[in-house]
Amino acid sequence: MAGDSVLQLTDDNFEKEVINSDKPVLVDFWAEWCMPCRMLAPTIDDLAKEFDGKVKVGKVDTDSNREVSLKFGINAIPTVLLFKGGQVIRKFVGVQPKKEFVAELQKAST
DSSP states (O other), X not given: OOOTXXXXXXXXXXXXXXXXXXXXXXXXXXXXXXXXXXXXHHHHHHHHHHTTTTOEEEEEETTTOHHHHHHTTOOSSSEEEEEETXXXXXXXXXXXXXXXXXXXXXXXTO
């Protein structure tokens, strides 16, 4: 359920790919059964292509990766977190318009 530019993030690779990243990272917490998550997926794919090289974009399947989901207090999906320097700098809950993500990604990647 992710495009070629979207990283598959797991409990095992999250620290390496997100916390220790030298670029901002947009992380979509989702689940296969979640209809709003499916609605958001094309937006996440578009953002990954649009910000390729400037921002990493990844997805965490909350059903398979409970550890990282619990660590960041994910209690509603979709939840999208924007990390910079290993810290959460923005949290989006629910389906958001693409322009909301674009504005935050532009700020974070400069």
